[in-house]
Amino acid sequence: MPELPEVETTVRDLKRILIGRKITSVWFDVPKFKSIAKTKGLKIEGITRQGKNILFSLSGGHVLLVHMKMTGHLLLGKWRIGKKGVEPISPAVIKERVNSYIHFILSFDKGPMLGFSDLRKFGNVKFGKADSVAAGKDLTSLGPDVLIVDSKVFSDRIRARKKKIYQILLDQTVISGPGNIYVNESLFLSGIHPETVSSQISPALLKRLHSKLAEILTVGVNLGGTSLDDYRRPNGERGFFGNKIQIYGREKLPCMVCGTIIMRKKIGARSAFFCLKCQKPKR
DNA sequence: TGCAGTGTTGCTTC
DNA sequence: CGAAGCAACACTGC
Numbered sequence: 001m002p003e004l005p006e007v008e009t010t011v012r013d014l015k016r017i018l019i020g021r022k023i024t025s026v027w028f029d030v031p032k033f034k035s036i037a038k039t040k041g042l043k044i045e046g047i048t049r050q051g052k053n054i055l056f057s058l059s060g061g062h063v064l065l066v067h068m069k070m071t072g073h074l075l076l077g078k079w080r081i082g083k084k085g086v087e088p089i090s091p092a093v094i095k096e097r098v099n100s101y102i103h104f105i106l107s108f109d110k111g112p113m114l115g116f117s118d119l120r121k122f123g124n125v126k127f128g129k130a131d132s133v134a135a136g137k138d139l140t141s142l143g144p145d146v147l148i149v150d151s152k153v154f155s156d157r158i159r160a161r162k163k164k165i166y167q168i169l170l171d172q173t174v175i176s177g178p179g180n181i182y183v184n185e186s187l188f189l190s191g192i193h194p195e196t197v198s199s200q201i202s203p204a205l206l207k208r209l210h211s212k213l214a215e216i217l218t219v220g221v222n223l224g225g226t227s228l229d230d231y232r233r234p235n236g237e238r239g240f241f242g243n244k245i246q247i248y249g250r251e252k253l254p255c256m257v258c259g260t261i262i263m264r265k266k267i268g269a270r271s272a273f274f275c276l277k278c279q280k281p282k283r
Numbered sequence: 284t285g286c287a288g289t290g291t292t293g294c295t296t297c
Numbered sequence: 298c299g300a301a302g303c304a305a306c307a308c309t310g311c
Contacts, residue, residue: 069291120306
């Protein structure tokens with residue numbers, strides 16, 4: 001689920017609470033998360049984002065990397081760990097179904113705990129010294145961040161590939177950050193058909209795409225991300241970008257601009273949504 | 284009832 | 298080498 005705006009929202013929300021806190025105990029119920037045990041006793045010195053990865057800088061030069069994948073989200077709250085498993089105490093919204101799949105918890109010297117909810121258990125964590133995490137494939141394979149890269153580099157990297165622009169935009173090794181919702185929205189706003197071959201799009205049009213993508217991602221960040229289903233902010237609240245969606249998920253509904261019925265097509269195992277009148281293959 | 288589909292990504296296979 | 302298919306997993310909706 002989470003794309004750049006959801007990850008960025010999570011980082012910003014967590015930073016305000018967790019910087020300076022010392023991890024006093026850890027709990028997990030899925031073997032793949034066992035490396036969080038090594039964070040016990042360390043202090044959180046910083047929280048940043050790289051692509052869709054969240055990086056907790058910890059004392060002693062350590063880093064905890066968390067990727068939320070499809071259904072993960074980090075929540076601040078209180079849990080009681082008993083024989084029946086994890087029992088949420090707060091926040092109240094924790095009672096929502098989507099928040100009841102906690103698979104690891106960090107407790108601190110004071111304040112709320114940090115729980116990781118992940119219905120499908122696709123999430124990932126990595127722990128290590130900062131340089132070894134930085135040298136790992138999770139981070140080295142990432143292309144430049146879509147909100148940081150300048151439009152010339154954005155354009156050059158995309159034109160260097162020869163593939164459908166929709167697939168290129170979802171490829172984190174080309175540009176990191178965009179996911180399915182915001183990619184569909186940005187192609188719609190730019191008037192580009194998702195199957196347009198990347199190498200054939202002019203630098204001028206790619207400049208427009210870059211600006212629309214950055215614009216829509218920024219709106220997403222400002223609205224706290226998109227909560228169509230599972231995603232929640234750390235305090236349990238929803239993000240409101242869902243109200244701004246113009247094309248994603250609107251198959252068979254009329255285009256908000258021209259009224260043409262919106263199409264859906266599988267491209268590389270993902271669903272692209274587009275308006276045939278507003279989005280032409282363009283160069 | 285069963286099966287396609289889901290905001291992600293990595294590995295295997297050809 | 299790249300592209301396609303499958304895998305991880307749990308649930309929803311047609």
